[in-house]
Amino acid sequence: MSAPASRSTRALRIFARGNVDVRDSMLWSRVNGVVQWNGINEVLRVRHPGIVAKVKHETCARIDLLPVPGEILPAPPEEIARGLPSGAHPIARQHQSALFDTPVDAVILSLQSAVLNTLVRHRRDGWLLLPEQFDSWDSASRAWLEHECENAGLAAIEPTLRRLEQLISTVHERLAAPVLVYNLSPIIPGEQPHCWLGAEDSLALRVRRFNLGLAELATRLDFSIVDVDRIVACAGADRLKVDLVHLTAEGLRLVTEEVVRILEERGCFDALRAQP
Amino acid sequence: MSELRLPMLSARPFNLLRSGLQWLRRSGDHVDAREPVAVCHLRLSGPRDAPTPPLAEEQHDLQLVLASRTAGTVQYQADLSRGGYQDLLGSTEWDAGTTVGSIDAPDGNGELMSMVLAGRRGFENGEGRGGLLAGWHERARAFWEGNGAGRFGTVLSLGTCEQTGVFRGEDMAFLSWFARAPGPAQIVAVADERCVHSSAVLLQHLRRTSAEAQAITAAVHEWLGERMAQLDLHSFPAFEPGAASGTLAGRWPAVQDLLFALHLLGESVGSCPILEGSELLTRGGLVQQGPADAIALSMGSELVPHYRHRRTGWLIAIHGFRFGPYIGPGLMEWLRRDFEPVRRTVANMQQDLSALAAEVMARTGAALLVQNLVASSALNRISNYSWLGEAFDQTLPVISTEANLMLGDLTRTPNVSMIDSDALAVALGVKHCPDGAHASGELLEAQRREVHRILRERRIPGF
Numbered sequence: 001m002s003a004p005a006s007r008s009t010r011a012l013r014i015f016a017r018g019n020v021d022v023r024d025s026m027l028w029s030r031v032n033g034v035v036q037w038n039g040i041n042e043v044l045r046v047r048h049p050g051i052v053a054k055v056k057h058e059t060c061a062r063i064d065l066l067p068v069p070g071e072i073l074p075a076p077p078e079e080i081a082r083g084l085p086s087g088a089h090p091i092a093r094q095h096q097s098a099l100f101d102t103p104v105d106a107v108i109l110s111l112q113s114a115v116l117n118t119l120v121r122h123r124r125d126g127w128l129l130l131p132e133q134f135d136s137w138d139s140a141s142r143a144w145l146e147h148e149c150e151n152a153g154l155a156a157i158e159p160t161l162r163r164l165e166q167l168i169s170t171v172h173e174r175l176a177a178p179v180l181v182y183n184l185s186p187i188i189p190g191e192q193p194h195c196w197l198g199a200e201d202s203l204a205l206r207v208r209r210f211n212l213g214l215a216e217l218a219t220r221l222d223f224s225i226v227d228v229d230r231i232v233a234c235a236g237a238d239r240l241k242v243d244l245v246h247l248t249a250e251g252l253r254l255v256t257e258e259v260v261r262i263l264e265e266r267g268c269f270d271a272l273r274a275q276p
Numbered sequence: 277m278s279e280l281r282l283p284m285l286s287a288r289p290f291n292l293l294r295s296g297l298q299w300l301r302r303s304g305d306h307v308d309a310r311e312p313v314a315v316c317h318l319r320l321s322g323p324r325d326a327p328t329p330p331l332a333e334e335q336h337d338l339q340l341v342l343a344s345r346t347a348g349t350v351q352y353q354a355d356l357s358r359g360g361y362q363d364l365l366g367s368t369e370w371d372a373g374t375t376v377g378s379i380d381a382p383d384g385n386g387e388l389m390s391m392v393l394a395g396r397r398g399f400e401n402g403e404g405r406g407g408l409l410a411g412w413h414e415r416a417r418a419f420w421e422g423n424g425a426g427r428f429g430t431v432l433s434l435g436t437c438e439q440t441g442v443f444r445g446e447d448m449a450f451l452s453w454f455a456r457a458p459g460p461a462q463i464v465a466v467a468d469e470r471c472v473h474s475s476a477v478l479l480q481h482l483r484r485t486s487a488e489a490q491a492i493t494a495a496v497h498e499w500l501g502e503r504m505a506q507l508d509l510h511s512f513p514a515f516e517p518g519a520a521s522g523t524l525a526g527r528w529p530a531v532q533d534l535l536f537a538l539h540l541l542g543e544s545v546g547s548c549p550i551l552e553g554s555e556l557l558t559r560g561g562l563v564q565q566g567p568a569d570a571i572a573l574s575m576g577s578e579l580v581p582h583y584r585h586r587r588t589g590w591l592i593a594i595h596g597f598r599f600g601p602y603i604g605p606g607l608m609e610w611l612r613r614d615f616e617p618v619r620r621t622v623a624n625m626q627q628d629l630s631a632l633a634a635e636v637m638a639r640t641g642a643a644l645l646v647q648n649l650v651a652s653s654a655l656n657r658i659s660n661y662s663w664l665g666e667a668f669d670q671t672l673p674v675i676s677t678e679a680n681l682m683l684g685d686l687t688r689t690p691n692v693s694m695i696d697s698d699a700l701a702v703a704l705g706v707k708h709c710p711d712g713a714h715a716s717g718e719l720l721e722a723q724r725r726e727v728h729r730i731l732r733e734r735r736i737p738g739f
Contacts, residue, residue, distance in 0.1 A: 180659075185702070186699070187699055187702050187703060189703075192696060192699060192700075192726065192729075193696075194645075194687065194693040194694050194695065194696065194726075194729075194730045194733070195687045195692070195693045195694070196684060196685075196687045196688050197687065197688050197689070197690055198688070199688070201684075202684075204699065205681065205684045208677060208680065208681055208684075209681060211677075212674070212677050212678065212681070215661055215668070215674070216668065216669075216674075218660065218661035218662060219661045219662060219666075219668040220662070221662065222660070222662045223660070223662075224659040224660050225658075225659050225660075225661070226659065227658070227659060229652065230652065230653070230654070232702060233652035233653070233654070233701070233702040233705070233706045234654045234705060234706055234707070235705050236702070236703060236704050236705030236708075237702050237703045238703050238704060238705075239705070258659075261659075262659045265659070265660075
């Protein structure tokens with residue numbers, strides 16, 4: 001949660017579920033203890049004085065693990081969730097969300113988890129799990145996971161987009177809030193394959209497929225794309241990108257400004273000012 | 277200080293003649309290694325009863341660029357440049373070893389490096405002498421032995437205008453490649469001003485029989501006859517009443533359509549550039565070079581409007597922007613009547629590119645380097661696509677992205693590589709390619725580096 005609102009300010013309630021792309025732009029980006037970018041309120045302070053964004057943020061193990069109301073996704077039992085190591089993606093929270101718990105003015109999601117995160121599946125019970133930073137796990141936890149689970153791989157595009165469609169439709173029905181979805185820039189500094197003979201898709205190719213699929217979905221469903229791909233393309237990846245997912249402070253500012261522009265187009269600020 | 281001397285070069289058994297030298301840098305200038313300092317024109321001659329001399333089709337636009345092997349400050353012998361036509365026409369025997377100047381570099385080997393430029397005119401009579409490779413050439417090439425040994429590697433560029441920048445460069449004379457590829461190497465660029473070299477057009481050209489060539493020629497001949505028969509007294513504005521006291525009417529308009537059609541025919545029934553060999557001048561004499569080792573294509577060629585001649589099946593692809601008030605009206609009428617437009621989906625493009633890769637592999641073994649589209653754009657600031665509906669699939673950004681994805685898949689074919697221009701443009705910022713085709717100098721250099729990297733990874737000799 002960010003930026004508590006005083007009595008004289010109005011609060012724009014944003015629910016954001018995503019990883020570094022969403023967190024860094026909407027909340028903050030810190031490198032070696034130094035704040036590089038201080039979130040959406042940096043932009044609002046200038047463009048909409050008197051309005052403060054209250055961002056409720058959840059990390060996203062993967063978009064298909066975000067439940068819709070009434071849905072209980074198969075999840076690891078509590079004792080397993082407690083016993084296994086976890087960092088930014090607490091195992092106990094990977095299959096839950098507060099998205100539909102309270103009213104919000106806008107919802108922000110991202111393709112990043114769907115493109116990048118490889119899950120494991122429990123061999124017997126079938127639940128999925130993101131074993132974050134598996135390499136740093138203790139040997140007992142690793143051995144347990146290797147024995148009990150199998151690689152479930154990356155998310156396929158079509159099911160992911162169908163799930164996203166379901167989520168967005170549910171947000172419209174339950175929360176009547178606009179949905180913004182971040183796409184990704186496919187450029188990976190230092191990587192320039194020219195031939196994929198005998199290879200799986202490169203990440204860059206996978207990002208491009210997801211971006212195109214997202215744009216196609218947007219022709220059928222009323223939501224907005226935060227076009228990170230275009231923003232990076234305009235200013236140049238050499239200037240804006242650190243790696244596949246991390247942007248420089250300038251890049252984060254440009255992405256956040258685009259979020260604010262879309263929220264303006266969606267009438268979020270006008271609606272807020274019109275409230276008694 | 278080293279003397280700069282003319283290098284060994286031979287056209288044996290023919291005589292090699294040169295013009296006076298034209299200096300490309302001033303005496304006293306600092307030059308980089310392999311930076312051209314002078315150019316002269318070449319000509320081959322033989323006895324009267326000798327067969328057609330080699331490089332016969334390029335005789336009138338054959339030039340030799342000279343460069344120092346090392347960096348330093350150059351000083352010239354003033355009398356080696358004669359000025360006027362003496363510097364444009366080859367009239368003196370090639371004189372290897374002649375000192376042309378000096379350079380303040382402590383390198384013992386002052387023999388100049390040479391690169392031959394050869395332009396094959398679109399119309400043999402189309403004279404356009406001047407600078408480096410000046411004039412209208414339907415095929416232009418450069419080759420150099422450099423420091424390397426072994427056989428020449430040849431790269432053929434068949435792409436659209438963005439590849440002119442990559443291969444011929446801003447100087448239009450391949451100089452940036454001479455500076456970077458050690459040699460022996462050759463680059464050939466074939467123009468796309470008449471017919472664009474899409475995979476479908478190339479594939480048909482590769483498979484064309486002489487009977488098909490004859491049928492196409494007959495079809496063009498028939499239309500030319502009809503077109504000429506339509507001319508009446510008002511078809512010659514230069515002779516309209518009042519023209520005797522001055523006219524702005526310019527050329528005979530109708531002839532432009534006819535000439536365009538003739539050149540289109542000439543290219544379609546001439547040799548296929550993928551199969552065509554070439555002749556090279558080297559230190560040791562003339563060398564016959566086979567077809568290209570690598571062929572650069574553009575995805576942009578695939579999106580150009582295609583037309584198929586209804587009776588003969590002849591497939592052409594023409595940039596619409598080539599047409600204007602002079603070339604166009606009559607030709608459009610011909611296209612509407614005798615051709616049918618060919619709508620090509622991304623799946624069609626994939627099929628044709630795939631078939632072309634297989635055919636080229638079987639016929640010459642060449643690699644295809646396909647330049648993708650700069651699909652990323654600063655222009656399409658759309659966050660909500662819902663208003664586009666079904667039209668979305670037909671928008672250029674979507675087709676470009678799908679074509680790029682298809683090309684990515686196609687690189688799983690052994691002899692296909694992708695020149696990822698989109699990624700290079702995004703790395704620098706798409707302001708370096710605002711219209712998606714015409715790149716800045718910085719982006720062109722990045723593309724050149726990328727092409728060079730791929731050629732080296734594919735072990736094309738000389739690069």
